[in-house]
Amino acid sequence: MKTRYATLGLVASVALLGHGAAWAEQPLRMGATVEPVMQTSTDAVGQPIAYPPGAAVVTAAIVHLEQGVSTGWHLHEVPFFAQVLEGELTVDYGTKGLRVYSTGDTLVEAVDWPHNGTNTGSGPVRILAVYMGSDSMKNSVLLPHP
Numbered sequence: 001m002k003t004r005y006a007t008l009g010l011v012a013s014v015a016l017l018g019h020g021a022a023w024a025e026q027p028l029r030m031g032a033t034v035e036p037v038m039q040t041s042t043d044a045v046g047q048p049i050a051y052p053p054g055a056a057v058v059t060a061a062i063v064h065l066e067q068g069v070s071t072g073w074h075l076h077e078v079p080f081f082a083q084v085l086e087g088e089l090t091v092d093y094g095t096k097g098l099r100v101y102s103t104g105d106t107l108v109e110a111v112d113w114p115h116n117g118t119n120t121g122s123g124p125v126r127i128l129a130v131y132m133g134s135d136s137m138k139n140s141v142l143l144p145h146p
Contacts, residue, residue: 088121
């Protein structure tokens with residue numbers, strides 16, 4: 001039951017993000033506020049965000065990478081929000097360049113664009129990944145090295 005309420009809270013928070021910055025100025029209840037983390041309509045490589053067809057499936061996960069470890073080349077068929085909870089991750093987007101994400105950084109990861117993330121920091125990387133998927137598409141697809 002606890003997971004269900006946490007998921008509902010996450011969905012409610014994400015829904016609030018869709019209503020512009022004005023919501024951030026108004027408390028939910030006396031003593032409760034919402035702190036904006038990110039609002040965007042494009043992914044990490046500048047493509048417009050489009051939700052996948054099919055029944056919605058939201059998946060939240062913590063991704064762990066030890067120092068020097070890479071994710072391997074992959075792509076995402078669905079949009080997902082990520083926040084670096086700990087460490088430093090360098091993502092190679094091929095012709096779209098390299099980006100370095102550090103503790104506290106947020107992004108909407110590239111959709112249908114091959115990329116490879118590598119822990120380039122001095123310790124582990126932990127990333128909160130929230131996939132806005134569907135029952136007809138995969139969150140991640142492993143690819144051969146380009």
